[in-house]
Amino acid sequence: MSARHRIVLTVNGQRVERDVEARMTLADFLRESLDLTGTHLGCEHGACGACTVQLDGNSVRSCLIFAVQADGARVTTVEGLAVKGTLSVLQRSFQQHHALQCGFCTPGMLTTAQAMLAENPDPSAEEVRRAISGNLCRCTGYLPVVAAILDAAAQLRSEAA
């Protein structure tokens, strides 16, 4: 029981090598082994979305994956979204639109929305709502979150043009 497994992965662009117990979730690994506490844990059963990170570019629940399964993968957490120390367009848009109050849901909102925009740069409001339908927010009422994501999408499109 509880043998340790050696894993090597890339977290926010940095190579990480650690020994982990099989039962350690990716969320606990990020928070406790790597001190990346930006990834929040709300429910630990997939329902709240606070723990969402990107695994090889796809949004996933880090409470429902074991760290050992991320061996060889590329993980991006909320700490990895800023570009060279400045907030990303999406992060700035959240700030401007007051898309957070307590901030508990924000890391999951950002990782989910960023992965969505990479696939769909010109989403409708309805598509944005669907994309964050698995991210619970107890503060904002969601409207500013939707506005922030739509605005960021527009800014990113005009940057790309």
Add this chain to the structure above:
Amino acid sequence: MKPPAFDYAAPGSLDEALALLAAKRDGAKLLAGGQSFVPALNFRLARPELIIDLNRVPGLAGIRRDGDGGLLIGAMTRARAIERSEVVARSNPLLHSAIPWIAHVPIRNRGTIGGSLAHADPAAELPAIALACDAILVATGILGKRDIAARDFFLGVFTTALRAGEILTEIRFPAWPPNRRHGFAEFARRHGDFAIVGVAATIDVAADGAVGDARIVVFGAGDTPRRAREAEAALAGSHPDTGALQRAAALAANHVDPPSDHHASAEYRRELAGTLTRRVLEQALAPRARAA
């Protein structure tokens, strides 16, 4: 809310996975997308000795067409890959339209078709679709493969015809006839929640507008998804008008024996089964540009 300790193996081949499963028997559990199994571990509802992770077994994921125009989908294919597949959109529009109803994107990015079918949640979409489409589920064991028809697969709540030592490896969807129409609807309190009740239907429509084969599957209203056979029979051979759809919907509602729980009462579910049946039949029979 932390999983119990377990041994972990990530076999690099199906044979190795089968050998591990055979050696451990009841003490071992398979891990696919983990979107149902890991919550159960976190709640300590499951305490396996050994977890066999299928995510590194090559050849279990992928979508192809078979020679007869059917679809072959590997058990480890993620729901999101099915959702985004052009091949699926063209060759099984019912499957394509049902997938976005499953949970949310991050969960569909991990959850697999094989995991959903093997888990057999009575309120899950994919078991209902497999039943409506007469899918064949391929189970592989150490002694070889066997085909299990969807109608023989779902035995009860979280209970299937898979035997100890078997892995669900592939799902075959028969060819979709050109005259087949479909409808899908479910009701949940929030988008992405498991359905309180859902209905999937296919209707084969002859050139003169008469209904040939009709399939109506109600899920979330009993231990397993079930075909509403009386309602199907009432439609077969007819040129259904609004009254006929309403009668079929009433037969479907009468046919189910739903549970009462904290989500909804049995009466409410029965009512929903009727309403949703009428809606999916209307969807299926609505005139559409593509069918012209």
